Amino acid sequence: MAPLPPEDVECLHPGLAEPRMKEDWFAYVFYDPPSRPFLPSYEVYLAMDGAERRRLNRIRNRYHSALVLAWTPAVQHFETEITELLAANEMAPPGARLGLLIDGPPTVGKSTLVKMIARKFEQELREDFPERFVPERLGSYVPVVYISLTDQVTPKQISLAIARYLNVPTSGTKDTIDDRVLTALTASGTQLIIFDDLHFLDCSLKEGRASNDHIKFLANHAPCTIVGTGVDLENSPLLSEGGPIGPRTKSARPKSPASGPRTQTAGRFSRQELAPFALDSNDRILQWVAVIRSLESSLALYQHKEESLTRRHWRYLHERTDGSIAGLHALIRRSAVRAVQQGTEAITREIMDSIVLSYAHERAYAKVTELKSRQAATEAKKQSQKQRAADGTA
Incomplete structure (x- = not known):
């Protein structure tokens, strides 16, 4: 052909x-x-x-x-929040930098929102600092790292995902990979790390709690601003040790964040909600x-x-x-x-x-139409009663 x-x-x-x-x-x-x-x-x-x-x-x-995707007021709000965090963290002394968790139900656009903001951030860096992106440095300067987490992710899998993203060797022990990742993040000039789908950190499981600790470890040692997105993060053990037991363990009633001690993550990350349009x-x-x-x-x-x-x-x-x-x-x-x-x-x-x-959207719309049908039936009944009363008076 x-x-x-x-x-x-x-x-x-x-x-x-x-x-x-x-x-x-x-x-x-x-x-x-x-x-x-x-x-x-x-x-x-x-x-x-x-x-x-x-x-x-x-x-x-x-x-x-x-x-x-439209640059909605919600996108504009989180752009302001993230760019302010990046500016406040840029030359901060060693230690954990401030981070942001964007919490909200599925399909409200959390993942798209953070990618849009990070893309604009890097595009502006390329415009303001073209010398950082000259051909001989192309690929060695990586201001944004975007990681989409998978179900029941482990600390080593988090480090492996960052290593693959940065083209760092992935052989060796977890400690070896961690050292390479931290060195690569510094050498690449990374300023923003995005962890998408943080709800996959099932912190009620052993590896999940360790993954939570690993996020804290990265916040302590990587000179970067960390932004995470997820579903129902407020009630997850990411922010509290008293969170719900995971789906593959014994069942228990979900506990509110107030029912257990706060994690160190809760002291280092702000949480803001992205809700559907009301x-x-x-x-x-x-x-x-x-x-x-x-x-x-x-x-x-x-x-x-x-x-x-x-x-x-x-x-x-x-x-x-x-x-x-x-x-x-x-x-x-x-x-x-x-x-x-x-x-x-x-x-x-x-x-x-x-x-x-999607099933979720269709189910929500079915509830709306059912409610409207009941309201219409109620209103029709009232009108019928009024008409019969008027006919009787006449």
């Missing part, structure tokens, strides 16, 4: 993967999402032959799949609507009515996604692709209703 021309080679890669090594992270930092494709007139589009139209549709689907004030409603508008204005569809989602369906989109930014992006991306494939060329309520989101 003849090789693809150079301009098509990029298309062999399906997209960005979760960073596991510094090269993966650099790819994310340098990555530019597909630009909005040029759309010929609708008449020209309809007159295209099958191959031409399929090629344009594929380009549009690629573009819609990469719609960028429509509990005019300001929050306007923020939610602004997120929808930013996504809707980016659509490359022929028949979509301008701001129809923003003006007509903002509350439905909140109910449908339970206020989850990740759910909102998933619904709009899927709907845009389906609108192209089905030829409707517009995201409508019917299109959105036909999309099946």
Whole structure:
């Protein structure tokens, strides 16, 4: 088979993967999402032959799949928190530096948020200190380390993950690897370490408690700011020795952090919550609507009515996604692709209703619709009673 021309080679890669090594992270930092494709007139589009139209549709689907997460007030808040921590820790004396834990339910966008902020941090470093990124130093200066933890992670696995990320040899004992990792973090000029999915530190198990201690060890000895994300961290033994017993041990009632002594991690990390969008004030409603508008204005569809989602369906989109930014992006991306494939060329309520989101989102929406049905039935009953009373009076 003849090789693809150079301009098509990029298309062999399906997209960005979760960073596991510094090269993966650099790819994310340098990555530019597909630009909005040029759309010929609708008449020209309809007159295209099958191959031409399929090629344009594929380009549009690629573009819609990469719609960028909006820089919401929550992202802006955590950007301020993280950049302030980085500045406060940069030349701090030896010892544990201040860290941050971002706690919240699944699908609110914690992982995406920290990657966005870290990416911007490194991009600004590249702009402000280009001499640190000259070709002969490329790869030796690694300001950001991003580690996504796995289930029941052990201290050695944490060090191995950092070692692989930095291309450090992984043979030898845990102490040997730890020494290499600490040396590499210093030599690489690492300023920010992100531990994603910290809830996988099941601290009720022996290895889990040791992993908690290992995070403390890194905070003590690595000259870096550590930011962690996770689910229900407030009630985890990461912050308290009195946390719940893990799923593979004997069951017990979960204890609150106040029921046990605080860990050293609790004294060195602040905890802040990232919650789903709530429509509990005019300001929050306007923020939610602004997120929808930013996504809707980016659509490359022929028949979509301008701001129809923003003006007509903002509350439905909140109910449908339970206020989850990740759910909102998933619904709009899927709907845009389906609108192209089905030829409707517009995201409508019917299109959105036909999309099946995650189990959690669908279950939450089912509860909303059930509650609305009960309220409608109650209201209809009241109206019927009023009508019968009025008829009797007459």
